[in-house]
Amino acid sequence: MPSTNRRSFITAIAGASTLSLAGCLGSSGSSTVRMGSSTQGSATFAATQALQSVVSDNADNVDISAQETSGSGAGNFRLYDNGEIDGGGFDNFAAAQAVDGTGSFADQPVDSVPYQGFFYVLPHTYLVSLPDSDIETTDDLSGKNVWLNPPGTSVRPPTNAVFENAGLYDQINPIDISRGSLAGAIEEGRIDAVVVYGANYKALPGWITELDTRFTLSAVTPTESFKQAIRDTSGVGYEEVSTYGWEQDIGADEIATWTIGAQFRFGDGVSTEAVQTIARIAYEQNESIIEANGLFPAYDNPSDMLAATLPDQPVHPGVAEFLKEEGEWDEELPIGEI
Structure with missing residues (x-):
């Protein structure tokens, strides 16, 4: 996986821990992805709830479990680093600080940062x-x-x-x-x-x-x-x-x-297939998500999903595979490893 700073994005221990959780099968036989959704009333909470509902209606192989958290900034990064969530909503400014070990992470750094997925608020x-x-x-x-x-x-x-x-x-x-x-x-x-x-x-x-x-x-x-x-x-x-x-x-x-973009991110323990399914539903059922949350962005083209992507951080391979199938992948972006 491409490295962008002095620490690796995903440590082997954290990756194994996340894999054991994100790969668990739900009651329907599908993979359940725990996504940190911030506090009630926030844009992240509303977007995650809407995505969860539409994925539940349209996916056979993956479920989203939206979990209320303290926020889409440092809080969700720490929950992910501790193995308590598999992904969720994360803002780009906090992401840059998490990778660089600056700001909120200067005195208490994290070892694991989830891969970029697709944006939900910009x-x-x-x-x-x-x-x-x-x-x-x-x-x-x-x-x-x-x-x-x-x-x-x-x-x-x-x-x-x-x-x-x-x-x-x-x-x-x-x-x-x-x-x-x-x-x-x-x-x-x-x-x-x-x-x-x-x-x-x-x-x-x-x-x-x-x-x-x-x-x-x-x-x-x-x-x-x-x-x-x-x-x-x-x-x-x-x-x-x-x-x-x-x-x-x-x-x-x-x-x-x-x-100040915020993205849904997914860890290396969430399979390529699961994230590819989530990305495809987010695009193909975009109107349904907007019906559930009017502020959710309109993805007129698959490439619109990358409107808030940071060029120096890896994208989850599931998102990359979906965009490659659509002929919309940006070859200059790094892809994370599973």
């Missing part, structure tokens, strides 16, 4: 400013009161990293309040700019649609140096997209964003 993150803030570009943020999202959310750590790489974090005044308190703070004039995001090329989250109806907002133009800071941030993607989801005109039809 937030496109950028800034909007309030009237009278005099903020037009990211160069104007210095000295301003900027809301970066709450510290406990998955959006915040990678956003902090982008601002740090851009040399802006120490120049702004980060405002640490909850999403529920944000509108009130804006009304009181305590916020100059807000980090917002659209999800899966489809819609804005509910808390942002509330801002859309209550306040006049303008897109903040990223400078070239800020764009480069996004590209230089490990575990964060760069994409220029339309400013979808807004009812008002925010002054830009397209904008450069930092993406």
Whole structure:
């Protein structure tokens, strides 16, 4: 298996432990895959529940057991490393830190990281400013009161990293309040700019649609140096997209964003056949999954499933085999070993 850092992705002991669990047969004779689904109400929980339901209706050889966990970041990586889950939802920023032994994993590293599968949420993150803030570009943020999202959310750590790489974090005044308190703070004039995001090329989250109806907002133009800071941030993607989801005109039809993708990942103990089946159902029954979870991404082509794939981490061979059959595999991506 291709190695991307000083530690192996999957240790022999952890792999054997996972294999003995992921290869167990359920009551129907199918292989059961335990997938960490984060907390109730989260995008990961909703996506995993929807996938579990549709796989149950359409697969003969595999079942998904969605298990509520503390989160799709470091928590799920530690559960996987301990052999408590076989896969599940994992965000890319935490994945990069898990592999590199940085951030949340600097003092407590993990030895085993599951292979990449396919994405289920891809937030496109950028800034909007309030009237009278005099903020037009990211160069104007210095000295301003900027809301970066709450510290406990998955959006915040990678956003902090982008601002740090851009040399802006120490120049702004980060405002640490909850999403529920944000509108009130804006009304009181305590916020100059807000980090917002659209999800899966489809819609804005509910808390942002509330801002859309209550306040006049303008897109903040990223400078070239800020764009480069996004590209230089490990575990964060760069994409220029339309400013979808807004009812008002925010002054830009397209904008450069930092993406914080989350993927379903599967360990080396989950067979190629099982993951190939899950991937095929996720694509062929995509509309059924969306009926169960409206925010789930639309896979118009099989290659869309790799929209949040990190180029330096292995993809599960089951996903690779499915995409090869469809003629959509990217030969530049590494494939993990079973």
